[in-house]
């Protein structure tokens with residue numbers, strides 16, 4: 303997958319496909335709420351496995367019943383790339399199965 307920085311227009315177009323996600327500073331970010339601490343921890347483990355599969359890793363934070371991600375692409379100086387949005391898409395696909403919203 304190409305790892306060129308995305309243009310502002312490309313970022314806005316991709317964000318429109320990902321309700322709940324936003325760009326804060328130079329990071330693509332979202333927080334989820336879950337039904338319990340253990341449910342949140344299970345989502346963290348699932349996301350970690352996806353991140354290893356994609357070889358692309360967010361800053362992933364476990365709260366009491368929350369999971370928060372922030373991601374950008376280190377290899378291009380912290381810009382946003384298609385890899386960040388591919389990770390977000392995958393997380394969106396698995397989160398509902400954990401009861402995350």
Ligand SMILES: C[C@H](O)[C@H](O)[C@H]1CNC2=NC(N)=NC(=O)C2=N1
Nearest residue numbers: 357358359360373374375376377
């Ligand atoms: C060697 C390995 O492929 C790289 O360090 C990967 C790992 N995960 C990564 N994650 C993120 N967010 N950005 C990267 O540039 C990156 N690079």
